[in-house]
Amino acid sequence: MPPKIPESHPRYRSLVTREKLVQACEEGLVAWEGLLAHGRGETFDYLLGERSVPEALHAEKAASAHLLMAEKAAISVNGNVAVLAAERIRRLLEATGAVVEVNLFHRTEERVRRIADLLTSTGIRNVLGTHPDAAIPGLEHDRALCSKEGIFGADVVLIPLEDGDRAEALARMGKVVISVDLNPLSRTSREATIAIVDEVSRALDNMVEFAEELKGRPEAIRGAMVGYEKGRNLAGVLKRIWENLETSQQ
Numbered sequence: 001m002p003p004k005i006p007e008s009h010p011r012y013r014s015l016v017t018r019e020k021l022v023q024a025c026e027e028g029l030v031a032w033e034g035l036l037a038h039g040r041g042e043t044f045d046y047l048l049g050e051r052s053v054p055e056a057l058h059a060e061k062a063a064s065a066h067l068l069m070a071e072k073a074a075i076s077v078n079g080n081v082a083v084l085a086a087e088r089i090r091r092l093l094e095a096t097g098a099v100v101e102v103n104l105f106h107r108t109e110e111r112v113r114r115i116a117d118l119l120t121s122t123g124i125r126n127v128l129g130t131h132p133d134a135a136i137p138g139l140e141h142d143r144a145l146c147s148k149e150g151i152f153g154a155d156v157v158l159i160p161l162e163d164g165d166r167a168e169a170l171a172r173m174g175k176v177v178i179s180v181d182l183n184p185l186s187r188t189s190r191e192a193t194i195a196i197v198d199e200v201s202r203a204l205d206n207m208v209e210f211a212e213e214l215k216g217r218p219e220a221i222r223g224a225m226v227g228y229e230k231g232r233n234l235a236g237v238l239k240r241i242w243e244n245l246e247t248s249q250q
């Protein structure tokens with residue numbers, strides 16, 4: 001049993017999240033590399049003040065609009081995302097009509113199955129990814145695997161905590177690629193059509209709210225889509241980090 005973390009600890013939430021991920025690694029749900037990715041994410045979250053900055057909210061609203069307008073939207077889920085936000089994924093699927101696919105960078109059939117089981121346990125009915133029948137062009141074998149019914153056939157894909165190479169390959173296929181990645185400098189953020197720089201649980205909560213607010217309002221949806229400009233948005237995020245560093249010096 002892991003040591004119990006006292007609720008009074010100033011970093012309580014962060015420590016509990018770490019513990020959850022470590023345990024998920026031991027159970028084979030999260031790859032060890034997922035812990036490194038989480039650490040990198042935490043660093044950027046610190047620099048952003050551990051909150052959804054206005055630029056993130058702006059990108060999240062545009063992302064929800066794209067999910068609602070998609071012919072076919074797919075959400076890609078890996079171990080970290082499933083452990084941190086399975087229930088939120090279910091709510092976003094309900095709010096947008098998207099489908100979900102387990103898609104792993106460090107793919108093992110066992111881990112795919114365990115993540116699919118976790119998603120199913122929240123009440124999601126059709127979890128894709130266990131029987132891939134297509135390949136993303138330009139990627140080597142395992143990393144290319146996906147489903148025609150999901151990521152391969154979708155015109156809009158949401159890829160939280162994704163690797164830069166795969167984000168680029170999906171963008172090359174002509175899809176609208178929505179990333180969630182706390183690192184505004186990552187290749188993933190740079191390759192995405194919409195780059196959400198926010199912690200994944202917060203991002204999904206916000207996206208559910210925006211989707212519910214926008215549903216059935218085509219004018220508002222269009223406004224959210226055209227009101228977002230990626231270069232300007234990412235520049236705004238970097239400026240905020242810069243300002244946070246400057247004020248913490250005083």
Ligand code: ATP
Nearest residue numbers: 037038040041163164181182183186187188199200
């Ligand atoms: P690049 O995109 O430049 O190729 P990478 O994909 O190799 O980099 P990783 O560390 O593997 O980088 O990717 C994980 C990314 O996910 C990191 O950029 C990290 O900031 C981000 N990340 C990790 N945990 C979270 C989280 N909980 N919420 C949002 N983003 C996160």
Ligand code: MG
Nearest residue numbers: 162163164188
């Ligand atoms: Mg990345």
